[in-house]
Amino acid sequence: MVKLGRTIKLRLYPDTNQAEQLLAMSQEYQRLANIVSQWIFDHGFQLSWLKINHHLYKIFRQESELNSQMIQSVFRTVSARYKTVREQMEQHPYRYKSEENKWIQVPRDLTWLAKPIQFRRPQTDLVRQSNYSFVDGMQKISMTTLGRRTKLGFTDKGFEKYFTDDWKLGTAKLVHNQGKWFLHIGITKEVSDFDTKDNPQIVGIDRGLRFLATAFDSEGKALFFDGQKILRRRKKFLEIRQQLQSKGTKSAKKKLKRLAQRENRWMTDVNHRLSKTLIALYGPHTLFVLEDLTNVTFNMNDLPKPLRNSHRSWSFFQLESFLMYKAQAIQSAVVKVSPAFTSQRCPKCGLVEKTNRHHDTHEYWCKQCQYRCNDDRLGAMNIQMLGQDWLSGVKQPKIEKLTTAG
Template identity: 80%
Template sequence: MVKLGRTIKLRLYLDTIQAGEFLAMTQEYQRLANIVSQWVFDHDFPLSWLKINNHLYKKFRQESALNSQMVQSVFRTVVARYKTVQEQMKQHAYRYKATDNKWIQIPRDLTWLEKPIYFRRPQADLVRQSNYSFVNGMTQISITTLGKRTKLAFTNKGFEDYFQGDWKLGTGKLVHNQGKWFLHIGITKDITDFDKGNSPQIVGIDRGVRFLATAYDHLGKTTFFDGQKILLRRKKFLENRRRLQSKGSKSAKKKLKQLAQRENRWMADVNHRLAKTLVALYGSHTVFVLEDLTNVTFNTEDLPKSSRNSHRSWAFFQLEAFLTYKAQAVQSAVVKVSPAYTSQRCPKCGLIVKTNRHHDTHEYWCVQCQYRCNDDRLGAMNIEMLGHEWLSGVKRPKIQKLTTTG
């Protein structure tokens, strides 16, 4: 069994008094979180809730109006944030070019931080039953504020199904955004894990910009997901961004921030819909094979200037994350393989020659066996081939370079 996770977002409806109570409570939570963050930074990053609790709990209980459970939630919130940053630093090592023009990578950890993590927004993590609960036949929600609890109305539009069945509600995060209040609740459900011993189908997926995804399945069928409309809209975003940047005024900077948020929401929606379509198309018991793009720098020299920005900044990792959890929900899996030579290897004779791929015509043409096909399809074919190697027991499938078949 494996736990499937989701987040539901409930809109809360507060009166003026309740809004003031919520703001005071979340500001106090934010204040304590920054004190804890400073303490963690000053004491060599002890990421243990118990250690922080032993040193700061009594002090906070004497000084703060937050109840016992919420003080301990503050500790967990800070620890979780530092662990997230720690993992991000592990994944992105410090890189520099040495005198011999070789790239050197140095692992990073929390000691690289120059200052403690700062919590910029008022917030609060609420434990179910202790800090929030549903009352009056699920028509209201009761939430702890400073020294008391208050009841208010909410809407769960779009999330009704998650309040039924086997979903378990966990900690909720109180969020204040553009004058509105929301409660984001993490929920989990136990589902049957993916079983690779039962002959799953394998689908190789090549991610790109001209085609957002090119999928090649075990039957030899290729499905292209066109990205031309996406490119045009991204170009408009880029033009608007450059226009605002050239002004440099305070209002322009504000509009730049709003534009970035709107673009991010749009990109997330595109990736959500693409991941949902892939899972619906291939169904359960499928191995979706992707290239592992961690620490990969995209070469855009062969691309036209109008496409370089989109290629560098498209959210490839976001699509991977969305596909991973959507596949898990239907007992499928996402596997990552090495990207080395996936766009250069001939699937017929195995020859690897970089110049066989022609970016101007988006075609692959093998000089040895004369095999020709679309270059995005070729990448998906090679990725699908590596998926079969993973299924046969190879832990890290990778194409070995072959320059001639002899």
């Protein structure tokens, strides 16, 4: 069994008095979180909940109106944030060039932080039943505030199925955004694992910008997901961003921030829709095979100059993560394989030759066996082949460079 995780977002409808209570509670939670963060920073990054609780619990209970359960939540919130930052630093070591002009990587940990992590927005984490619960026949939410409980109306539009489909509700986060209140609730559900013995179909997916994705399946069929509209819209975002940056005014900076948020929401929506389409097309018991694009750079010579930054900034990892969790829900899986030579290998004779790929015409033409193919389709074919190797037991499948007929 595998445990699925989701987040449902409920819109809350507090009256004026309730909104003030929620804001006061969130600000107090934020204040204590910053105190805990400073303590962790000053005491050698001790992230043990027991140690933090031992040193700060009694002090907080004496000076704060937050109840016992919420104070414990503050400790867990801050500790979890530091652990996340630590993981991110471990995944991205410091890199520099030595005197011999070689890249050197130095591992990083929390001691690299120059100042404690700051919680800049009011926030609150609420434990189910202790701090929030559904009452009045699931028509209202009863929620803890400073010193009392209150009932609020809410809407679950778009998330109704999660209340009736064996999902378990967990800790929730109270969010205040542009004058509106939301409750983000983490939910979990156990489903059957992906079974490699269940004769799954294998789909290789080549990601890019000209085509957002090119898929090649076990039946030899290819699907292309056009990215031209995406490129044009990104170009438009870029033009607006450059205009605002050239002004440099306070108003322009605010508009830049809003533009960045809008672009991020749009990118997220594109990746959600693309991953949902792939899941719907191929269905359960499918092995989706992707290239591991960590630290991979792209050839951008065939892109217009204004859009060459798009390859660096497009969220390939986001599409990967969306596809991964959607696949789990239907007993499918995602596996990542080495990207080496996937755009250079001839699927007919096995020759690996860089010059066989012609970027200007988007074609692969093997000079040894004369096999011709669209270059994006070829990439998806080779990725699908590596998926077959993985399914047959090869732990880290990759293409070996052959320069003569195989």
